[in-house]
Amino acid sequence: MDFSLSEEQRAITRTVRAFVERELFPWEDLLLRRGMESVVTSPGLTKDEKLLLQKKAADHGLWGVSAPEELGGADLDPFTQTLINMELGRTFISFTFGGEASPMLYRCNEQQRPDYLLPVLHGEKEMCTAISEPGGGSDVRAMRTTAVRDGDDFVLNGEKMWISRALESDFAVVFARTPEEGAGGITGFLVDRDLGWTAQHIPTMGAEQKVATMHFEDVRVPAANVLEGVNQGFDQLMRWVYDNRLFRVSARLVGAAERMLEMGTAWASQREVFGKKLADYSNWAFSLAELEIELRAARLLTLQGAWKASAGLDYRHESYVAKVHTARLANRVADEMIQLHGGMGYAMELPLERWYRDLRVIRIYEGSDEVNLASIARNLFRGNVRLGAVTD
Secondary structure, eight states: OOOOOOHHHHHHHHHHHHHIIIIIHHHHHHHHHHHHHSSOSSOOOOHHHHHHHHHHHHHTTOOOSSSOGGGTOOOOOHHHHHHHHHHHTTSSSOOOOTTOOOGGGGGOOTTTTTTTHHHHHTTSOOEEEEOOBTTBSSOGGGOOOEEEEETTEEEEEEEEEEEETTTTOSEEEEEEEOTTSTTOOEEEEEEEGGGSOEEEEEOOSSOSSOEEEEEEEEEEEEGGGBSSSTTOHHHHHHHHHHHIIIIIIIHHHHHHHHHHHHHHHHHHHHOEETTEEGGGSHHHHHHHHHHHHHHHHHHHHHHHHHHHHHTTOOOHHHHHHHHHHHHHHHHHHHHHHHHHHTHHHHSTTSTHHHHHHHHGGGGTSSSOHHHHHHHHHHHHHTTSSOTTOSOO
16 A cells, blocks of 8 residues: 555645635635624635636636546546545635536436536536435435336425535435335436425524525426436445545545644644743643644545545445544544634634534534444444455
């Protein structure tokens, strides 16, 4: 196992870090001020602001990171995508480069691409993914929303919950049960907003991406809008879940923890209390040292899983492990860095209190800690993995 970066990976990492520091960091103060002046607790970039930044990024070659080459993308491997997301995680601003789409959309057929995939790649349309329901968040198999065939259409009925971007999306990738189709199963559908689904905002303590409930009452969807195939939805969404947990969520959490610890070490090196710098007090010095150890472990866990994915190996167990560790670490770092900064950390002038609020949900969504721990335990007890193995 060799984690040495290629020259291309080093160049990409340097370019992304420079972009984040030059173009995204300056927006943080503005977004913090917006949060103080409005009822929106964690405001993000507007659509126009995001498109402007994506254009600047594209001018530096940062476009289509995960998109297939036939669509003009870079089609970078999971390991390199993970490195990029670690850099993007160094700001609380939720930002993705242009030319990006959910991996699910890359499975659109030739007839679906012009209406769904290509508009998303070019920033012309927004989409959301509707999986979780009131009676089953992480338990996908408990899904109750149904899609029943009626002539050339499927009729959707049910409710989704905790759906990010549902309020502003032009269409949704909706997963529903298709009980009358053969053995039955779960199927993905491309569902335009104007087909009749509605969304209602759910106020939360933080997180830039607003969440909502989605309601489907006799929503007719053309059979041509089935994504990839009837009853193929479960495999589609689980592939997306594993990728998202590891390459994106865990990677960005590593970046967030790194940035907050940088702020903490800088503050401890200059802040004096009772005639001594905070760094000279062993309690704070040891706390920062322990978090440095955990940060290294988080980075290695995430990169090791990404390495397995890039090598075509099974990385599902690694996605569980990395997600639990990085989510807990990022939350602990946010809490301790606020404590280290004292009143300044609690004030909205610094990004720490916002990170504190926004990061809390990470231990719940994309598979809660408990769901991931249950999967880890199940693999151990069934002998699916070797205890502590990182090279198998």
